[in-house]
Amino acid sequence: MSFLILYFTLLLTYCNCLQIQNLGGKWSLKEASGKYVDLEATVPGGIYTDLMNNGIIGDVFFGFNDNTTKWVPRLNWTYYTNFTVDEELLKSENINLVFDGLDTFANVYVNNENVGETQNMFVQYIFDIKKRLKIGENKIEVRFLSPIEVAENLDTEQKKSYNIPLNCPPDEYNGECHVNMIRKMQASFSWDWGPSFPSVGIWKDVYIEAYHVSTIRYVAVDTTENNNSWVLNIDTYFAGNAHQEVEGDVLYELRLTTVNITRRIPVAQTINEYNEIVLSSIVEFSKDYAVPWWPNGYGAQDLYDLIVTFTPKSATEVSTKTVRVGFRTIELVQDTISSGLTFYFKVNGVPIFMKGSNEIPIDILPEKGQNKTIIKRLLTDAYDAHMNMLRVWGGGVYESDYFYDLADELGILIWQDFMFACSLYPVNENYLSTVVDEVRHQVKRLRSHASIAIFSGNNENEGVLRDNWYGTQNNFEQYKSDYVKLYIDTIRTEFLRLTHDRGLFVSSSPSNGKETEEEGYVAEQPSSTFYGDVHYYNYVFDSFDSNIYPVPRFASEYGYQSLPSFESLLSVTDNASDIDINSDFMNHRQHHPSGNGQMQMLIDYQFTLPATNSSNYSKAFIYYSQILHALSIKIETEHYRRYRGILNDKGQGNTMGALYWQLNDVWIAPTWSGIDYNGKWKMLQYYANEFFSPIIITGHMNIERTLEIYVVSDLLSPVFNVTATIETYKWDSLEAVFSEDVTIDLEAGKSHLIDSFNIDDYLSDKGCGSLSDAKNNCVIYFSLHKKGFDIAPDNFILPNKVKDSNVKQPNVQIETVKEISSEEYIYEIGITTNEIALFVWLDAGKIRGKFSENGFILVSANRTLYFYSEQSTTEEELQGALTITNLLDPQYFVE
Numbered sequence: 001m002s003f004l005i006l007y008f009t010l011l012l013t014y015c016n017c018l019q020i021q022n023l024g025g026k027w028s029l030k031e032a033s034g035k036y037v038d039l040e041a042t043v044p045g046g047i048y049t050d051l052m053n054n055g056i057i058g059d060v061f062f063g064f065n066d067n068t069t070k071w072v073p074r075l076n077w078t079y080y081t082n083f084t085v086d087e088e089l090l091k092s093e094n095i096n097l098v099f100d101g102l103d104t105f106a107n108v109y110v111n112n113e114n115v116g117e118t119q120n121m122f123v124q125y126i127f128d129i130k131k132r133l134k135i136g137e138n139k140i141e142v143r144f145l146s147p148i149e150v151a152e153n154l155d156t157e158q159k160k161s162y163n164i165p166l167n168c169p170p171d172e173y174n175g176e177c178h179v180n181m182i183r184k185m186q187a188s189f190s191w192d193w194g195p196s197f198p199s200v201g202i203w204k205d206v207y208i209e210a211y212h213v214s215t216i217r218y219v220a221v222d223t224t225e226n227n228n229s230w231v232l233n234i235d236t237y238f239a240g241n242a243h244q245e246v247e248g249d250v251l252y253e254l255r256l257t258t259v260n261i262t263r264r265i266p267v268a269q270t271i272n273e274y275n276e277i278v279l280s281s282i283v284e285f286s287k288d289y290a291v292p293w294w295p296n297g298y299g300a301q302d303l304y305d306l307i308v309t310f311t312p313k314s315a316t317e318v319s320t321k322t323v324r325v326g327f328r329t330i331e332l333v334q335d336t337i338s339s340g341l342t343f344y345f346k347v348n349g350v351p352i353f354m355k356g357s358n359e360i361p362i363d364i365l366p367e368k369g370q371n372k373t374i375i376k377r378l379l380t381d382a383y384d385a386h387m388n389m390l391r392v393w394g395g396g397v398y399e400s401d402y403f404y405d406l407a408d409e410l411g412i413l414i415w416q417d418f419m420f421a422c423s424l425y426p427v428n429e430n431y432l433s434t435v436v437d438e439v440r441h442q443v444k445r446l447r448s449h450a451s452i453a454i455f456s457g458n459n460e461n462e463g464v465l466r467d468n469w470y471g472t473q474n475n476f477e478q479y480k481s482d483y484v485k486l487y488i489d490t491i492r493t494e495f496l497r498l499t500h501d502r503g504l505f506v507s508s509s510p511s512n513g514k515e516t517e518e519e520g521y522v523a524e525q526p527s528s529t530f531y532g533d534v535h536y537y538n539y540v541f542d543s544f545d546s547n548i549y550p551v552p553r554f555a556s557e558y559g560y561q562s563l564p565s566f567e568s569l570l571s572v573t574d575n576a577s578d579i580d581i582n583s584d585f586m587n588h589r590q591h592h593p594s595g596n597g598q599m600q601m602l603i604d605y606q607f608t609l610p611a612t613n614s615s616n617y618s619k620a621f622i623y624y625s626q627i628l629h630a631l632s633i634k635i636e637t638e639h640y641r642r643y644r645g646i647l648n649d650k651g652q653g654n655t656m657g658a659l660y661w662q663l664n665d666v667w668i669a670p671t672w673s674g675i676d677y678n679g680k681w682k683m684l685q686y687y688a689n690e691f692f693s694p695i696i697i698t699g700h701m702n703i704e705r706t707l708e709i710y711v712v713s714d715l716l717s718p719v720f721n722v723t724a725t726i727e728t729y730k731w732d733s734l735e736a737v738f739s740e741d742v743t744i745d746l747e748a749g750k751s752h753l754i755d756s757f758n759i760d761d762y763l764s765d766k767g768c769g770s771l772s773d774a775k776n777n778c779v780i781y782f783s784l785h786k787k788g789f790d791i792a793p794d795n796f797i798l799p800n801k802v803k804d805s806n807v808k809q810p811n812v813q814i815e816t817v818k819e820i821s822s823e824e825y826i827y828e829i830g831i832t833t834n835e836i837a838l839f840v841w842l843d844a845g846k847i848r849g850k851f852s853e854n855g856f857i858l859v860s861a862n863r864t865l866y867f868y869s870e871q872s873t874t875e876e877e878l879q880g881a882l883t884i885t886n887l888l889d890p891q892y893f894v895e
Contacts, residue, residue: 018215018319019092021208023083023140029054032076032143046103046201046367047077047144060365061667061677062572064588066195067174073148073198080141083208085133092210094239095130097140101204103366104184105145111138120183120434121203121366122398122419124441126239129208144200151178151189158426162478165470166423172593180423183434186395187361187421192592193662193671194364203366213312214238214246214277215319218444221306222502223327230327231284233500236308237444238269238277245270246277248312254325255305256289267310274440274497292348293326293450295388296411297694298716301326303408303450326408326450332504334514339651340530343513343553345413345453351749353644353714354413354657355692356387357674358557361396362403364666370400377679378664379406385685386692389413391509391556391659394459395421398442407451414451415556415659417509418442418491420458424465424472427482432490439494447499454504455495457487460535462508462516462526480522488521509556510534529553529652537661539598542605543632544798546639546700551652555640559661560602561595562629562684563622564668564676567845571678572668581618589669596670603628608803610893620892623885625670627839630683630855633660634691638698641691641712644751660688679848683841683855690793690853695746697724697784699797707759707797711744711784712751719746719786724754727781727859728766731807731836734861737778738766759799775799776806779836781859796857802838802887809888810835812858814842817879825849825869827878833858838887845881847873858886 029041155178168177175190190196291302303324362369394417512531535557578585643655665677674684727736763774784792816830837858849869
């Protein structure tokens with residue numbers, strides 16, 4: 001053979017790039033004892049979905065099926081399939097079987113040989129299978145163990161040393177025990193807003209990868225600045241082992257708007273002490289070449305492709321990965337002030353008030369949480385409501401790549417918890433080892449996203465320990481030592497190493513931030529209003545009274561419950577009588593202890609429900625619960641926004657974040673969400689569109705009944721000559737009895753007190769009646785405009801409880817429905833009223849879509865709004881489906 005022929009023979013042998021053979025699609029499924037065999041399965045997928053598709057179980061989200069399917073996770077299930085390997089693939093020096101997600105405990109077999117085992121849902125597993133393969137047909141089996149049984153066994157073993165709570169959830173959860181023993185979605189064993197579905201399965205992609213020398217595993221980047229330059233810090237991680245050196249070169253190509261920047265860097269790396277082969281590089285260039293990335297509402301979200309190509313020295317094969325880069329800086333500012341520390345985020349040097357919500361898993365069945373349509377709908381709904389931050393809560397999952405990609409595109413910053421919540425956790429060697437694997441995989445996977453703002457070690461576990469949730473004080477020092485070992489010595493240490501000390505990290509949420517560190521990571525008061533972030537829930541006091549709420553530096557959780565719509569509840573039962581607030585079905589769906597009673601008590605503070613024996617009671621309760629939900633969170637959110645840049649006489653304030661609980665749902669039930677599991681907006685989501693607006697006008701009535709009127713601006717520039725109109729209406733008239741204008745200049749990023757007065761004196765002076773009765777006869781209505789254009793949503797203040805006020809029963813009607821765009825399914829709706837109408841609510845029945853506004857107060861005889869249908873419909877169909885109601889709708893009070 002000539003030299004030339006030999007050269008091309010070698011080239012053909014080694015020039016192939018990384019080969020990927022996707023193993024997803026149709027698999028088979030069986031139960032270990034043989035009760036179920038040769039069932040059809042889909043990968044990626046999960047056991048509940050597959051059993052539903054095989055007709056073994058019904059829809060798990062329907063009726064009481066979460067209870068009737070409790071046997072499913074108590075069995076051991078095996079997924080298996082055959083696949084074909086050709087001679088070309090077997091020529092590769094390295095052949096791995098890769099699982100991006102296995103839930104959770106499994107032994108993996110290839111051609112009846114065990115190639116590895118798994119114990120963590122949040123880790124990518126890579127198994128060397130080259131020596132197990134043969135040309136032609138091969139077989140994979142993934143033999144899952146019952147997560148309930150494994151968790152119980154681990155807990156039994158742990159108790160030989162000492163108990164680690166939480167052992168079991170409250171009875172109302174209808175859940176399973178000892179989820180804190182395992183690295184699995186904590187909410188999969190139940191929560192107070194969700195069912196128990198401890199799924200098993202191959203919930204993410206599975207594939208074979210084949211290469212000769214190495215391949216790029218991760219490209220992790222972050223951006224910093226150096227005077228007038230952007231600095232791109234790049235860590236490129238390679239596949240390899242202790243017996244080899246990865247040698248060749250790496251080409252970085254950064255594709256900017258007007259120029260492409262390339263850097264070629266030689267690599268000759270061996271495995272480090274952390275079992276990684278990594279090349280750290282820097283690309284620096286003028287800021288003129290890239291537009292900064294900004295959060296939603298502050299600027300553009302330009303993203304640029306960074307293409308990383310590795311060419312080994314000993315072969316012509318290449319490995320390529322592309323990441324999208326958003327150039328921005330982010331800081332967590334914790335400066336010392338006279339009353340503690342600040343706690344706020346700066347993006348590109350600009351202080352940003354974080355507005356948003358808490359995201360629970362996209363779905364309780366993890367494979368369904370990868371649904372791009374649902375992810376896009378939820379994040380777009382958040383974007384449209386002016387949200388600039390979502391907190392990915394620590395009892396769920398690290399979400400899909402698509403979730404974070406879309407957050408990058410929409411400018412929604414992510415507060416990312418590590419997946420530990422409301423419990424204490426073990427710290428044995430095996431547990432900590434798998435946690436390290438989890439941290440390494442997830443930080444490398446997520447670090448590059450411009451949307452990732454901060455990581456938190458856990459959800460509420462500092463409070464669990466310090467506030468003695470589970471009776472841990474008798475062994476406090478042991479539990480504190482465990483806490484520090486897990487979140488600080490293990491997670492924080494790994495996180496800071498991987499991010500080169502540039503990543504933002506807090507040990508818990510809530511925590512006191514730097515103050516918590518000073519106090520040894522378990523502060524005396526983890527939710528101090530003088531430091532860090534707070535979680536606040538109160539179901540006892542009147543939720544319409546803004547004086548009950550704390551004045552924190554940052555509110556990262558707060559909320560109230562409501563019921564989903566009657567239509568949504570009917571989608572999970574075929575018996576309309578089930579939708580009775582006291583039915584077995586409704587009690588089964590209510591997982592929060594005393595939840596219905598708390599809702600009723602809070603409603604009763606303000607409103608009068610119909611008689612409990614009324615046939616309309618439950619429909620009224622649903623509607624009133626949504627009013628209570630929306631208005632309470634509105635009042636609390638506006639309270640936090642009012643304290644932007646303001647300290648009270650106790651030194652509390654300078655509040656710079658409001659993330660309410662919660663954005664989404666995992667089933668149809670009473671929960672805290674603004675969007676139910678069917679995607680239907682509750683009243684809260686419509687209110688969020690307004691209370692998160694860049695500019696708001698809002699009123700606060702203090703305990704002396706002084707009404708303080710504020711205008712809050714999140715804009716980066718001042719707005720001059722703005723007119724605030726304050727109108728007073730009697731309940732029996734659509735004509736204002738008094739109106740006054742206040743002209744103001746709005747400073748950028750400020751809360752402005754524009755007026756204050758005793759509300760009873762004011763109303764009495766303006767024609768609302770005697771000093772003692774005026775508060776019952778009138779409502780105050782605010783608007784904000786400039787040159788005739790509204791620049792903030794209208795708002796209102798209720799001078800007294802509605803049930804004690806002389807509110808009249810209006811006649812609210814839908815007068816017209818007119819198609820505006822047949823292509824986009826947009827309809828104009830005209831409504832009328834003869835009296836002031838409270839919390840006017842429109843519903844389109846089974847026609848999916850959203851209204852331009854909903855749940856509003858109507859102080860004029862006519863109102864025009866719009867319906868954006870998600871499906872093809874007609875004027876006649878929409879008019880037939882539309883219903884309209886208000887607080888005093890007679891249907892709720894008449895048999």
